[in-house]
Amino acid sequence: MRERWVPDARRSAVADAVGRLLTRGHGTFPGMREIAAEAGVTTGTLQHHFATKDDLLLFALDHHCRRCADRLKARSAQDLPSPRRALAAIVTELLPLDDDRAAETSVAKAFVSRAATDPGFAAHYRAQREILLGLLGEQFGRAGTPDPAAAATILAQAVEGMRTDCLLLGPDAVDVDAVLDRLLPPSSSPEETA
Amino acid sequence: MRERWVPDARRSAVADAVGRLLTRGHGTFPGMREIAAEAGVTTGTLQHHFATKDDLLLFALDHHCRRCADRLKARSAQDLPSPRRALAAIVTELLPLDDDRAAETSVAKAFVSRAATDPGFAAHYRAQREILLGLLGEQFGRAGTPDPAAAATILAQAVEGMRTDCLLLGPDAVDVDAVLDRLLPPSSSPEETA
DNA sequence: CCACCTCCATTACGACTGTAATGTAACAGA
DNA sequence: TCTGTTACATTACAGTCGTAATGGAGGTGG
Numbered sequence: 283m284r285e286r287w288v289p290d291a292r293r294s295a296v297a298d299a300v301g302r303l304l305t306r307g308h309g310t311f312p313g314m315r316e317i318a319a320e321a322g323v324t325t326g327t328l329q330h331h332f333a334t335k336d337d338l339l340l341f342a343l344d345h346h347c348r349r350c351a352d353r354l355k356a357r358s359a360q361d362l363p364s365p366r367r368a369l370a371a372i373v374t375e376l377l378p379l380d381d382d383r384a385a386e387t388s389v390a391k392a393f394v395s396r397a398a399t400d401p402g403f404a405a406h407y408r409a410q411r412e413i414l415l416g417l418l419g420e421q422f423g424r425a426g427t428p429d430p431a432a433a434a435t436i437l438a439q440a441v442e443g444m445r446t447d448c449l450l451l452g453p454d455a456v457d458v459d460a461v462l463d464r465l466l467p468p469s470s471s472p473e474e475t476a
Numbered sequence: 477m478r479e480r481w482v483p484d485a486r487r488s489a490v491a492d493a494v495g496r497l498l499t500r501g502h503g504t505f506p507g508m509r510e511i512a513a514e515a516g517v518t519t520g521t522l523q524h525h526f527a528t529k530d531d532l533l534l535f536a537l538d539h540h541c542r543r544c545a546d547r548l549k550a551r552s553a554q555d556l557p558s559p560r561r562a563l564a565a566i567v568t569e570l571l572p573l574d575d576d577r578a579a580e581t582s583v584a585k586a587f588v589s590r591a592a593t594d595p596g597f598a599a600h601y602r603a604q605r606e607i608l609l610g611l612l613g614e615q616f617g618r619a620g621t622p623d624p625a626a627a628a629t630i631l632a633q634a635v636e637g638m639r640t641d642c643l644l645l646g647p648d649a650v651d652v653d654a655v656l657d658r659l660l661p662p663s664s665s666p667e668e669t670a
Numbered sequence: 671c672c673a674c675c676t677c678c679a680t681t682a683c684g685a686c687t688g689t690a691a692t693g694t695a696a697c698a699g700a
Numbered sequence: 701t702c703t704g705t706t707a708c709a710t711t712a713c714a715g716t717c718g719t720a721a722t723g724g725a726g727g728t729g730g
Contacts, residue, residue, distance in 0.1 A: 292677095309590035310504060314718060325719085326679050335718060388592065395586045396503035397644050407644050432654050439637025439655070446636055450591050450601050460626050461633070464659060486707095508688060519689085520709050529688060675728080680721100687716065694709080700702085 293331055296321045296338065297345035301385030304392050311339065311392065339393075340402060346389045347410050350376070358417045365425035366466055369437070372417055373458050376441050377448045387445050414438050425466055437465055487525055490515045490532065491539035495579030498586050505533065505586065533587075534596060540583045541604050544570070552611045559619035560660055563631070566611055567652050570635050571642045581639050608632050619660055631659055 299321035303312040314335060318325045332338035357371045378384035390410075397403040415434045422430035422437075444456040493515035497506040508529060512519045526532040551565045572578035584604075591597035609628045616624035616631075634655055641649040 304589075306593070308593055313716075315716085324679055327677080329719070330677060388589070391592070392589045394640055394644070395498075395582070395589070398582065398585075399500065399502055404644055407640075411641075411645075432651070433658065435651075436634055436655050436658055439641060439650075440630060440634040441637065442640055443633025443636030446588055446601075447605075447633060450588070450598055451605075456633075457626070457629075461630050464627065464630055507686075509686090518709055521707075523689070524707060671730105673728100673730085676726090678723105678725085680723080682721080683719090685717080687714100689713090691712075692710085694707100696705105696707085698703100698705080700704100 292327075293341060294345055296323075296328065296331065297342035298385070300339070300342040301346055301389050302381075304388040305381070305384045309392070314338075336402075339396075340406075343389060343393050343403065343406050346386045347406055349382075350386045351410065351413050354413065354417055358421065365421040366462060368421045369418065369425075369462055369466070370458055372414075372421070373437070373441055373444070373461070376414075377445060377453070377456060377458075379448070379453060384449070387449055391446065391449070411438065414441070422466075427466065433465055437461070440465075486521075487535060488539055490517070490522065490525065491536035492579070494533070494536040495540055495583050496575075498582040499575070499578045503586070508532075530596075533590075534600075537583060537587050537597065537600050540580045541600055543576075544580045545604065545607050548607065548611055552615065559615040560656060562615045563612065563619075563656055563660070564652055566608075566615070567631070567635055567638070567655070570608075571639060571647070571650065571652075573642070573647060578643070581643055585640065585643070605632065608635070616660075621660065627659055631655070634659075 296317065299317055300312065303316060303320050312320070314325050314328055317338070318328050321328075328338060332341065353375055354372055357375050358368055362368070376383070376387075378387035390407075393403050394407065397407045415431070415438055418434035418437050419430045422433040427433045440461055444458070444461070447455040490511065493511055494506065497510060497514050506514070508519050508522055511532070512522050515522075522532060526535065547569055548566055551569050552562055556562070570577070570581075572581035587597050588601065591601050609625070609632055612628035612631050613624045616627040621627045638650040638652070638655070
């Protein structure tokens with residue numbers, strides 16, 4: 283019998299396929315047939331669930347952004363003990379250290395060029411950035427950092443660079459603790475490593 | 477009569493056309509005919525000067541990287557007075573604040589996705605990064621910052637984020653001084669604004 | 671049973687892709 | 701002047717692109 287699919291599950295599966303293709307793919311956006319093959323369906327299925335390719339791509343971007351944002355919120359709500367730990371958890375959550383996060387990073391990178399001209403894609407970048415700034419600023423405020431919003435902005439920008447460094451140069455190229463050491467006053471959280 | 481072209485000048489003109497198309501284009505790499513039209517030539521000219529499209533793209537990447545690196549070295553050799561000023565000059569030089577720098581930024585961003593899988597493109601990222609780390613580290617060392625190499629790494633990563641923020645959100649979204657305030661000990665260069 | 675709808679596979683089409691092939695001016699050296 | 705080379709322009713071609721069109725299978729309400 284035909285498999286039972288919650289409609290959104292099918293769309294999400296396709297979005298995951300896009301992420302996988304983007305991570306191990308040749309950089310540019312994959313074609314419809316390639317997406318269909320990766321998702322184990324045909325182009326007809328894609329056409330049935332997405333009006334156009336841009337619609338599909340936009341959904342994939344939204345899908346990965348949402349997954350990432352959900353994980354971030356869960357992380358920052360859970361790791362209460364010290365703001366330093368929370369910041370490290372948030373930053374690490376954004377680095378491409380496993381397949382899921384590598385897909386999210388590749389998706390984000392691939393869509394940046396698109397976002398430079400297409401306002402629909404730029405909106406996602408802005409939204410994702412706002413969420414991240416909020417979470418980071420909250421922790422900086424808890425740590426007693428002066429002007430926590432500015433500190434959050436800088437860390438968010440550094441995270442952008444850490445993501446590409448990690449993606450292109452490997453996980454050893456980034457040092458989260460070194461970044462936090464410079465951005466957090468050392469007096470506010472001494473001897474964390476107990 | 478036929479125009480006199482130093483061969484490299486023609487290739488550079490084509491590379492500039494790629495940069496222009498990438499800045500105002502739809503994000504993805506432009507086609508050969510589009511490049512030819514922008515450069516004011518035909519596809520035959522492109523085929524004569526470049527073996528393949530990837531060769532052309534690689535040359536364009538190298539062209540913009542070299543231009544940017546040359547400007548950076550000139551900048552950091554000229555602005556000796558204070559390391560803080562030198563760092564600000566280097567960072568600002570990398571932001572997409574005019575057409576040339578916007579092209580370089582767009583080129584860099586567009587090639588990041590490609591570099592994730594293609595080692596030829598990744599080499600350029602690595603090389604450009606090494607140059608930047610050297611210049612930044614030198615100034616941090618002059619400023620007396622402890623572990624200047626680590627500080628340079630962090631600033632380089634922050635620059636990556638500042639470039640995308642500036643590209644997608646506009647020049648007002650980045651504040652170079654705010655970043656330098658956090659990464660430089662304020663005691664090392666007091667009252668710079670004279 | 672009959673319509674009707676959703677879900678999906680197949681086929682087809684026109685536009686576009688990078689590149690090979692070919693032709694042609696202009697100039698250089700002999 | 702003949703020849704060769706450089707520097708193009710033009711045309712052609714095989715392939716891929718996104719998507720429109722069509723059809724069929726299964727479930728559902730009447």
